[in-house]
Amino acid sequence: MSKRQTVTPERIAELRAMPYQDYLRTQDWLRRRAVKLEISEYRCQLCNSSEGLQVHHRTYERLGCEKMGDLIVLCKECHALFHERRRLVKARQEANA
Numbered sequence: 001m002s003k004r005q006t007v008t009p010e011r012i013a014e015l016r017a018m019p020y021q022d023y024l025r026t027q028d029w030l031r032r033r034a035v036k037l038e039i040s041e042y043r044c045q046l047c048n049s050s051e052g053l054q055v056h057h058r059t060y061e062r063l064g065c066e067k068m069g070d071l072i073v074l075c076k077e078c079h080a081l082f083h084e085r086r087r088l089v090k091a092r093q094e095a096n097a
Contacts, residue, residue, distance in 0.1 A: 015064030052076035
């Protein structure tokens with residue numbers, strides 16, 4: 001892959017102001033996504049599948065200038081499971097509160 005590109009503060013502000021689904025269609029995101037897929041060797045970082053890969057944000061803190069550690073590659077099934085369990089954990093925590 002090419003060397004890392006610097007993103008200006010103005011561009012970061014522009015990216016953060018747009019709706020998330022629009023952000024996911026930008027060249028900025030598509031480049032970061034491609035780098036993360038390459039780093040993970042096009043494999044799910046949980047089950048090692050090479051099918052239906054998605055790049056998930058672990059945090060939105062640096063949206064528009066994500067560090068590679070902010071992202072994780074998951075297959076469609078593991079991504080769905082992640083969101084399901086995350087909701088279940090929250091529901092359990094709320095029930096015990």
